[in-house]
Amino acid sequence: MNADLWFGVVLLCLVMYVVLDGYDLGIGVNLLLERDLRRQRELVEIVATAWDGNESWLILLGVSLWGGFPLAYGVVLPHLFIPLIVMLFALILRGASIELVSGADTTPRRWVLVFGVGSLVAAFAQGMLFGALTQAVPVVDGAYAGAALDFASPYTVLTGTTAVALYAGLGAAYVRAKADDPLRAAAAGRGRVLLALTAVFSLSCAVRLDATAAPAALSSPYRVVPFVVLVVVAVAGAATAFWVFPRAVGDDRMEVAPFAALIVTVVAGLAALVVVRAPVLLPPSLTIASAAAPGKSFGLLLFGVGLNIPFVLAYNWYAHRVFRGKYQVPKSERPAATSPAQLALSADPGGRR
Amino acid sequence: MTLVELSRWQFAFTVAFHMTFPALTVGLAVFLTVVYGAHWRTGKLVYLQMFRFWKRIFAVGFALGVVAGTVITFEFGLNWGVFASTTGPVLGPIIGMEVVTAFFVEAGFIGVMLYGDGRVKPRSMFVATAMVALGTILSTTWIIAANSWMQTPRGYTVQDGRFVPTDWWSVVFTPAFVWRYPHMLLAVLISSALFVGGISAYYLVRQRARDFARRSFSIATGLLALLVPLQLMVGDHVAGDVVAQYQLTKLEALEGNWGSTNTGYNVLVIPNMRTASNEVMITIPRLGSYVAKDLSGRTPTPGLAATPPEDRPNVWTVFWGFRLMFYSSMLIFAAAMASVVLRLRRRLFDATWYHKLVLWMTPVGVLAIIGGWVTAETGRQPFVVYGLLRTDAAVSHLAPAQLVFSVAGFTVLYLTLLAVFISYVVRTVRIGPERDFPDQDDVGDPERPNTPTEADPDDPSDETASARGEAMA
Numbered sequence: 001m002n003a004d005l006w007f008g009v010v011l012l013c014l015v016m017y018v019v020l021d022g023y024d025l026g027i028g029v030n031l032l033l034e035r036d037l038r039r040q041r042e043l044v045e046i047v048a049t050a051w052d053g054n055e056s057w058l059i060l061l062g063v064s065l066w067g068g069f070p071l072a073y074g075v076v077l078p079h080l081f082i083p084l085i086v087m088l089f090a091l092i093l094r095g096a097s098i099e100l101v102s103g104a105d106t107t108p109r110r111w112v113l114v115f116g117v118g119s120l121v122a123a124f125a126q127g128m129l130f131g132a133l134t135q136a137v138p139v140v141d142g143a144y145a146g147a148a149l150d151f152a153s154p155y156t157v158l159t160g161t162t163a164v165a166l167y168a169g170l171g172a173a174y175v176r177a178k179a180d181d182p183l184r185a186a187a188a189g190r191g192r193v194l195l196a197l198t199a200v201f202s203l204s205c206a207v208r209l210d211a212t213a214a215p216a217a218l219s220s221p222y223r224v225v226p227f228v229v230l231v232v233v234a235v236a237g238a239a240t241a242f243w244v245f246p247r248a249v250g251d252d253r254m255e256v257a258p259f260a261a262l263i264v265t266v267v268a269g270l271a272a273l274v275v276v277r278a279p280v281l282l283p284p285s286l287t288i289a290s291a292a293a294p295g296k297s298f299g300l301l302l303f304g305v306g307l308n309i310p311f312v313l314a315y316n317w318y319a320h321r322v323f324r325g326k327y328q329v330p331k332s333e334r335p336a337a338t339s340p341a342q343l344a345l346s347a348d349p350g351g352r353r
Numbered sequence: 354m355t356l357v358e359l360s361r362w363q364f365a366f367t368v369a370f371h372m373t374f375p376a377l378t379v380g381l382a383v384f385l386t387v388v389y390g391a392h393w394r395t396g397k398l399v400y401l402q403m404f405r406f407w408k409r410i411f412a413v414g415f416a417l418g419v420v421a422g423t424v425i426t427f428e429f430g431l432n433w434g435v436f437a438s439t440t441g442p443v444l445g446p447i448i449g450m451e452v453v454t455a456f457f458v459e460a461g462f463i464g465v466m467l468y469g470d471g472r473v474k475p476r477s478m479f480v481a482t483a484m485v486a487l488g489t490i491l492s493t494t495w496i497i498a499a500n501s502w503m504q505t506p507r508g509y510t511v512q513d514g515r516f517v518p519t520d521w522w523s524v525v526f527t528p529a530f531v532w533r534y535p536h537m538l539l540a541v542l543i544s545s546a547l548f549v550g551g552i553s554a555y556y557l558v559r560q561r562a563r564d565f566a567r568r569s570f571s572i573a574t575g576l577l578a579l580l581v582p583l584q585l586m587v588g589d590h591v592a593g594d595v596v597a598q599y600q601l602t603k604l605e606a607l608e609g610n611w612g613s614t615n616t617g618y619n620v621l622v623i624p625n626m627r628t629a630s631n632e633v634m635i636t637i638p639r640l641g642s643y644v645a646k647d648l649s650g651r652t653p654t655p656g657l658a659a660t661p662p663e664d665r666p667n668v669w670t671v672f673w674g675f676r677l678m679f680y681s682s683m684l685i686f687a688a689a690m691a692s693v694v695l696r697l698r699r700r701l702f703d704a705t706w707y708h709k710l711v712l713w714m715t716p717v718g719v720l721a722i723i724g725g726w727v728t729a730e731t732g733r734q735p736f737v738v739y740g741l742l743r744t745d746a747a748v749s750h751l752a753p754a755q756l757v758f759s760v761a762g763f764t765v766l767y768l769t770l771l772a773v774f775i776s777y778v779v780r781t782v783r784i785g786p787e788r789d790f791p792d793q794d795d796v797g798d799p800e801r802p803n804t805p806t807e808a809d810p811d812d813p814s815d816e817t818a819s820a821r822g823e824a825m826a
Binding site: 048049050052053055056058059060062063064066067068069070071073074075076077078081082084085088089091092093094095096098099100102103140144145146147148149293294295296297299300301304305308309311312314315316318319322323 | 409412413415416417419420421422423424426427429430431434435436437438439440441442443444445446447448449450452453454456457458459460461462463464465467468469472473477512513515517518519521749750751752753754755758759762766770773777
């Protein structure tokens with residue numbers, strides 16, 4: 001029971017991470033599709049205030065797994081070794097690049113590029129991780145016993161690409177909500193293409209899932225019914241986002257609509273996955289119960305860590321709320337007597353002064 | 354190089370890289386809180402200048418610390434999978450507490466702290482900065498609790514080959530934690546005070562940003578004068594009450610003795626692990642006994658020869674890690690005491706020889722901390738959980754290609770980022786705090802109407818400055 005509750009917490013971390021860092025990494029991917037250095041810089045600034053909080057959900061995800069399901073943690077991480085290390089490299093460079101770009105007077109082109117490429121690589125690596133979790137992990141005496149390139153397969157390349165497309169879509173939706181033209185117009189235009197790509201890739205992943213070591217368990221009606229409902233909700237969210245992406249641009253209430261709709265899609269989609277895979281954590285047969293830590297751990301986990309999670313959600317909400325509304329170049333960085341519009345029109349290719 | 358040795362090198366390298374940044378940012382966060390609070394209370398623009406300038410270095414250092422820390426969390430599972438599985442029930446929840454009570458607090462408020470200037474009320478800025486500082490201190494607390502459990506494990510039983518917590522109070526408040534926690538907290542405050550002092554000293558030497566430099570230097574040296582003597586006492590307790598009591602092999606290795614008859618203090622040792630002897634040994638007679646608080650000079654320091662070879666830590670790293678920390682602390686102590694004397698004689702801001710000394714000492718605090726951790730961690734060997742789980746049994750059974758990939762990757766990446774960070778600090782210092790002195794309509798308070806210009810005493814073009822600046826100096 002405790003283990004199941006804790007698994008719920010792990011899933012919460014996963015959902016929060018995919019939504020928050022999804023748009024964050026996605027903005028980085030979108031950056032690579034922009035040409036103008038000033039626009040690229042603005043994209044970096046948009047995530048600068050929230051990236052740390054977004055990424056902290058990844059740490060909590062890892063630690064939650066470690067504390068609650070230590071056997072799984074110690075066995076699955078070596079299996080995911082190379083894509084996880086690559087993801088870490090990318091996140092390291094990304095984090096550094098954000099502060100180096102944000103603090104600079106003249107936009108450093110190289111670090112802007114690092115931010116973009118780092119985001120792309122991290123997104124792809126995360127998709128691969130997801131795909132690799134459908135593989136059976138070789139375990140001997142409770143320890144990992146596999147080979148370095150086990151994770152690499154056409155399926156994980158597919159899931160990697162899916163993640164990139166999904167995150168890019170989330171990023172474009174966020175930019176639509178947070179930026180003014182011309183960034184907003186570019187994102188709004190791109191949104192449909194990204195969503196279409198995501199749909200195609202996701203469908204391929206779903207179809208090929210049955211050929212992996214982690215097929216969908218759809219035998220019982222207790223699974224099929226929720227699964228179908230969740231899939232319908234997910235598709236509805238995606239369709240709404242698709243429809244509204246380039247529409248009603250400039251209408252304040254509609255700016256955040258694509259992003260909100262995509263959140264619904266992501267949550268419903270992940271829930272659907274859980275419905276068809278639970279309680280197996282790792283294929284072929286490592287279940288929640290068998291991987292769980294013994295009793296007393298869950299005491300501190302559920303009460304100490306779990307009860308703090310509402311506060312954590314509050315901090316995340318606060319951080320986003322302080323910087324709500326459209327992104328504005330801070331007063332201290334604008335040349336004297338310049339409005340944002342004047343700045344946008346000025347001939348300066350990359351500097352802020 | 355065996356798989357275990359490679360994994361150990363990787364962990365040592367990644368954790369040392371990580372440590373470099375909190376060694377600066379914990380203290381800087383506290384400093385920034387104090388400084389912004391001073392601006393809010395007194396309205397003096399120089400404090401806002403100090404906040405804005407030091408925030409630049411803080412921001413990049415903090416980001417690097419965060420991403421390097423993310424690596425460590427996953428590294429437990431990646432390279433030390435057996436360690437992760439066996440200690441997970443105990444250490445996982447501890448680190449989980451760190452994430453929710455510290456990391457998320459920092460992350461939630463750092464956006465406001467770094468980007469809220471001019472956008473939120475000064476009160477909110479102050480609260481946000483204070484929350485970030487609180488987060489860094491809580492982070493220190495939990496991580497020392499986790500590591501201290503590895504040094505003196507308590508409050509657990511063993512079930513199915515795993516450590517299972519039985520009493521969380523004992524898990525957290527282990528014998529090692531009680532003294533190592535204040536030791537670490539003081540250490541990071543001291544290292545950042547020295548860092549601030551060193552950079553301020555640069556401006557004093559160059560006679561730039563005088564008001565800024567003097568206030569920064571004064572706060573930094575004042576803190577050192579208060580904290581370093583305290584730290585020496587706390588450190589003595591760590592050695593005597595923790596290491597000597599619970600980790601005798603670590604003590605033996607850090608003092609560099611093989612036999613147990615040496616009453617002297619080893620200043621320099623070149624050990625030979627294979628022959629269990631020292632090739633070179635320079636000893637100050639009787640000082641070892643004095644350190645052990647026996648002024649008769651007759652108390653010998655225990656040596657490592659009595660321990661079976663398979664249980665011995667490597668004397669090289671433990672001895673030299675400790676000496677790095679200890680000798681650095683002596684140097685910092687001397688500098689702190691010198692600042693007191695100079696301050697009493699009202700020459701603190703005029704003694705250029707002293708400013709140059711402190712400038713050269715800028716990174717010494719960080720080096721001391723790294724030395725201390727090398728002692729703590731390599732001295733705990735061959736155990737990862739002291740006395741219970743050996744390091745070579747705790748490693749993941751990785752394919753060699755995986756390990757080579759990660760070791761090579763981290764080495765290249767981290768060396769590059771270290772260079773980037775150092776060059777960023779140097780560049781920021783060279784440009785200086787002059788650009789951070791607030792303009793009249795940019796005082797940082799969005800609700801304050803335009804105030805008449807408060808002259809920047811360091812701007813030579815400001816005519817009112819020369820008159821006012823002298824008065825303020």
